Amino acid sequence: MKLQNKVAIVTGGAQGIGAAMAKAFADEGAHVVIADIALDRAEETARALGGRSFGIKLDVSDKASIDATVSAVVEKLGGIDILVNNAAVFEAGPFLEITEKSFDKQFVVNTKGTLFTLQAVARRMVEQGRGGKIINISSQAGRRGEGLVAVYCASKAAVISITQSAALALAPHGINVNGIAPGVVDTPMWDEVDAMFAKFENLAPGEKKRQVGRAVPLGRMGTPEDYRGIALFLASSDSDYVTAQTYNVDGGNWMN
Numbered sequence: 609m610k611l612q613n614k615v616a617i618v619t620g621g622a623q624g625i626g627a628a629m630a631k632a633f634a635d636e637g638a639h640v641v642i643a644d645i646a647l648d649r650a651e652e653t654a655r656a657l658g659g660r661s662f663g664i665k666l667d668v669s670d671k672a673s674i675d676a677t678v679s680a681v682v683e684k685l686g687g688i689d690i691l692v693n694n695a696a697v698f699e700a701g702p703f704l705e706i707t708e709k710s711f712d713k714q715f716v717v718n719t720k721g722t723l724f725t726l727q728a729v730a731r732r733m734v735e736q737g738r739g740g741k742i743i744n745i746s747s748q749a750g751r752r753g754e755g756l757v758a759v760y761c762a763s764k765a766a767v768i769s770i771t772q773s774a775a776l777a778l779a780p781h782g783i784n785v786n787g788i789a790p791g792v793v794d795t796p797m798w799d800e801v802d803a804m805f806a807k808f809e810n811l812a813p814g815e816k817k818r819q820v821g822r823a824v825p826l827g828r829m830g831t832p833e834d835y836r837g838i839a840l841f842l843a844s845s846d847s848d849y850v851t852a853q854t855y856n857v858d859g860g861n862w863m864n
Contacts, residue, residue, distance in 0.1 A: 609636045609637035610636040610637070610840060610843075610844040610845070610846070611633055611636040611637050611638035611689075611690070611840075611843060611844060612636070612637035612638075613637060613638075613639070614633075614637070614638040614639070614689040614690055614843075615638065615639050615641070615681065615685045615686070615687055615688050615689050615690070616630070616633045616638045616639070616640045616641065616688075616689065616690035616691070616692065616843065617640075617641045617643050617677075617678075617681060617688060617690070617691050617692070617729065618630045618633075618640060618641070618642060618643065618692040618694055619643045619644070619666060619668055619691075619692065619693055619694050619695040619721075619725060620643075620644055620645075620668075620694040620695030620696060621640070621642040621643065621644055621650065621653065621692070621694060622642055622644040622646050622649035622650045622652075622653050622663070623649060623653070623795070623796055624793070624795035624796060624797060624832050625694060625745065625790060625793060625795060625832045625835050626642075626644075626692065626694040626695075626745075627642075627653050627832065628831075628832035628833050628835055628836055628839075629692055629694070629835055629836065629839040630642055630653065630654075630657060630661075630692075631656075631657060631836075632836035632837075632839055632840050633690065633839070633840070633843060634657040634658065634659060634661060636840060636844070637659075638659075638689075638690065638843075639659050639660040639661055639685055640654065640657055640659075640661045641654070641661065641662060641663075641664060641677075641681050641685070642654045642657075642661070642662070642663040642664070643663075643664050643665075643666035643677050643695075644663065644665070644666060644695070645665065645666065645667050645668075645695070647663060647664070647665040649663075650663030650664065650665070651663035660684075660685060662684070664677055664680060664681070665677075666695070668695045668717055668720075668721030668722075668724075668725055669716045669717050669720070669721055671724050674721075674724055674725050674728050675728055678728045678729055678732060682732055687732065687736050687738075688729055688732050688733060688736075688740065689733075689738075689740055689741065690740065690741045690742075690743075690843045691725065691726065691729040691740070691741070691742045691743065692743045692745065692839065692843075693721075693722045693725055693726060693742070693743065693744045693745060693767075694745045695717060695721055695722075695725075696717060696718045696745065696764075696797075697713060697714055697717045697718065698714075698757075698760050698797060698800065698801055698804075699713065699714060699759065699760065699804070700756045700757050700760070700801070700804040700805060700808060701756060701804075701808065702755075702756065702808065703755060703756075703758050706758060706759060710759060711759050714759045714760055714763045715759070715762075715763050715766075718760070718763035718764060718766075718767065719763045719766045719767060719770070722744055722767050722770060723770050726742055726744065726770070726774055726785070729742065730742065730774070730778055730781075730783060733778075733781065733783050734778075734781045734783070738782070739781065739782030739783055739784075740782070740783045740784070741783075741784050741786075741842060741843045741844075741847070742774070742778075742783060742784070742785045742786075743786055743787065743788060743839065743842045743843065744767050744770065744771045744785070744786070744787040744788075744854075745767070745787070745788055745790065746764045746765075746767040746768050746771070746787045746788065746789045746854055747760075747761075747764040747767075747789055747790060748789050748790065748791045748792075748856065748858050748861055748862045749761040749764050750763075750764030750765040750766075750767060750768050750789060750854075751765070751768075751789060751856070751862050751864055752862065756804075756805070756808055756809075764789075767787065768787055768789070768854045771785055771786065771787040771852065771853075771854055772852045775851040775852035776852060779851060784842070784847060784848065784850060784851040785851055785852065786842045786847065786850060786851060786852070786853050786854065786855070787853070787854030787855070788835065788838055788839070788842070788854065788855050788857055789854050789855065789856045789857065789858065789862070790830060790835065790857055790858060791824065791829075791830055791856070791857065791858025791859055791861040791862070792817075792820040792821065792824065792829045792830065792858070792861070793829060793830040793831065793832065793834070793835075794817070794821075794829045794830065794831055795832060798817065798829070801816070802814060802815075802816045802817045817829065823861070824858070824859040824860065824861055825859055825860030825861065826859035826860055827859075828859065829859075830857070830858065830859060834857065835857060838855055838857050842855075
């Protein structure tokens with residue numbers, strides 16, 4: 609098994625892409641901590657994984673919550689080998705109507721949360737002295753601008769930049785930092801996205817999902833399971849010579 613007895617934290621791992629990655633890690637022998645603001649769902653997801661996996665409440669917008677989560681994981685499982693920074697929020701709206709509240713909410717969770725969770729885990733990895741793997745979840749939205757999604761795009765572009773900087777800073781410690789930029793993925797979050805676009809583009813519910821699915825070169829929206837392979841690659845020794853990269857996994861939607 610590629611991840612036998614490794615300890616992995618997946619933020620926002622109670623459902624969607626995070627849950628699929630957590631299952632992939634557990635299937636390869638890892639003990640997975642589902643760290644999510646929705647504790648009940650996190651615990652339910654963790655129970656299904658077996659082993660020493662468990663759920664814990666984490667609010668990535670609160671540095672004290674991040675630090676407490678990292679300490680609890682180390683105390684219970686003895687260390688941390690893998691981090692997936694997956695927790696995120698999404699809001700859409702006309703550019704001229706962007707509010708400071710919406711800006712702060714998205715940057716605090718998507719960017720600040722990623723940075724300080726990465727930092728807290730990396731400190732532990734450095735102390736442990738055995739390297740580690742950190743995976744930041746960006747988005748195809750971080751590769752380009754979108755008229756109704758300016759703040760989300762900017763927050764996810766910042767994740768790509770943080771990934772590059774952290775990778776360079778942590779390379780001397782044997783810690784690989786890489787990212788994944790998903791495309792349009794059929795998850796509960798995308799149902800919320802669809803509703804927002806329906807409101808602002810005067811579309812029927814479900815129409816935006818159909819449109820974006822048809823536009824993907826491979827002919828469909830992604831599924832959470834489409835992210836198992838890339839997550840396992842970046843979390844395992846297969847990627848020991850890979851760092852500072854963000855991989856587009858989007859059915860061919862975006863090229864860079």
